[in-house]
Amino acid sequence: MSLAESWDRYAVGSKPRRAVNANGETTWLNWTQYADHGPNESVLGPVAGRRVLELGSGSGSNLAHLVTLGATGRGVDIAPARETVARECWGHLPGLEFRTAEATTFLSETDETFDVVLSIFGAVWFVGPDTLLSLIRSRMAPGGILAFSHLPPGSQGPKAAEAGLRHDRTPDEWKRILTGHGFSDVRVSLIEPPEGKAVGTMLVRALAT
Template identity: 45%
Template sequence: MTDTVTAWDTYSQQRPERRRTNAAGATTWFNWTQYADHGPGAELLEAPADGRVLDLGCGKGGNAAHLAALGHRAVGVDVSPKQLAAARERWGQTTGLELHQADAVAFLREDREGFAAVYSVYGAVWFSDPARLLPAIRERLHPGGRLVFSQRPPVEGCYGCQASYIPRGSDEDPLVVKRWDYEPDGWERVLKEHDFTDVSAEVLAAPPGPRTVGTLIVSASA
């Protein structure tokens, strides 16, 4: 299995920078899906105006920067130095934004303040063993706090731990990381097993166009 830092550093080089403005002309915005200007926004977190909110697998920081712009205390965590370098270059002066290089579980175990909400957009919740990550999240969420995450829906019949491939050059083997895939009712079951309540999981359809794969969005309360 590929070293996770190497894998996500490689992935970072393949991802384009977030646009300077979205279709509405905003300079910061929240996007749960793989499609531009599609789907719900930060309201899914139900976080208080000045609440501390954690992005697990924050990547280049666009979603966390938007939460900071809204007045939240936004904390972004990622294992990739290259992802975080890009985030700091663009968003490093944003008031209310903290960025940390760390493993998601290790960061949660070391934190002592806790969070009003924890979220992951195609991030660490998808690529971490739920048996390790979910108890750590549950421990750090304030009572009633929300966990919300999004990822690609599973391939039919391919559930639990799966291999995910990050391509490299034409003459190199792809890098391999683990991911965890479940259908909506599977995620509902897993979250309830870890003492989350008010669990909801559904697939948001893709916007009109040639691409048809939707986005699985899951939410739950501590």
Template identity: 45%
Template sequence: MTDTLAWDVYAKSSKQRRPVNATGQTTWFNWTQYPDHGPGAEVLGIRPESLVLELGCGTGGNLAHLATLGVRTIGLDVSPAQLATAEDRWSGMPGLQLQRAEAVTYLTKTDLTFDAVFSVFGAAWFTDPHVLLPVVRKRLRPGAVFVFSHRPAVEGCYGCQASYINRSADEDPLVVKRWDYEPDRWVQILREYGFAAATAEVVPPPPGPRTIGTLLVRAQA
């Protein structure tokens, strides 16, 4: 299973979603790395009973919010630790399914088609787009969307890059691959694989000392 160890290590060090957000909600949708910031589930343009797939669902917070809106959701992740946390928190929620699977493998084998596929700092960042995009496009219904977010590329560092996941002080970090491009290049790549109405923008960070925004990419089948 791709990078299982790395993502299990990441799961142990990552912060868990708060019980409630700033407005007291127990579920909410967040595309950015900042709490209570940026657009929400409306970016997906879906309705109750829509079928939605998340690539790299982690602990399932965004999926759970969609499920409360009446959306049928499937979340994929390669990390048993992440999925165990998701099961503990959201077990029994109607409309939410979790599966341990690698994104490309699942999309290649499934017969399902989706009203939206999305990824928040997930598999869309850590999978070669020239491998991922064709299989995502094939599983989207007409008019459906593919949306993903992650940190913007470092200037001059484009294409396949190395990400490091720290372990203990006595162990070398684990290395996973990620794919970074400027917004215009993402639009171009998506169009090359048959997506229409593609947009890519950097959502500015909230007011304060942080200066790194969030890349948000959306394309329609």
């Protein structure tokens, strides 16, 4: 089974996002694995008029929210089922496009540049950073923002780490790696989990120099 087929099978079994969150909003951005938890789009600064790329855009809900705030959005996901759902849910929004592609392939082939690149439990967690980050930087405008989130190192247990299923990095490792690939002002924070939960979320933000 190919990587795309594996992710497509996972996507087909995923539950749809709620139509409305706890605040009564129909669109919102969520950085963590928990509903109605963690910071919002303010991590990215003002997004109106900015070109945003999401790597691992899933059902498109996070990117759609940024487009409702005035951004232009391009979502890329390796699973064809994700593009289908995203288009059904958000295809009516102007300035928003979705594409099925592997992240490095898309970045290698596109001639677009972006002001913001985000990955929420997405490609940055699953693709080798020495390959992916250099490609991301090559498609970013100077001063652009890269932001991504994933589970903290070790939270998946030793078997996942040994199998190389995800690219867990400590805060110091991310700072070193990102700086080495043309990013600056790297900020890494751990979002504490909600009450009753044990695992938080790592959030990383950096500027394209």
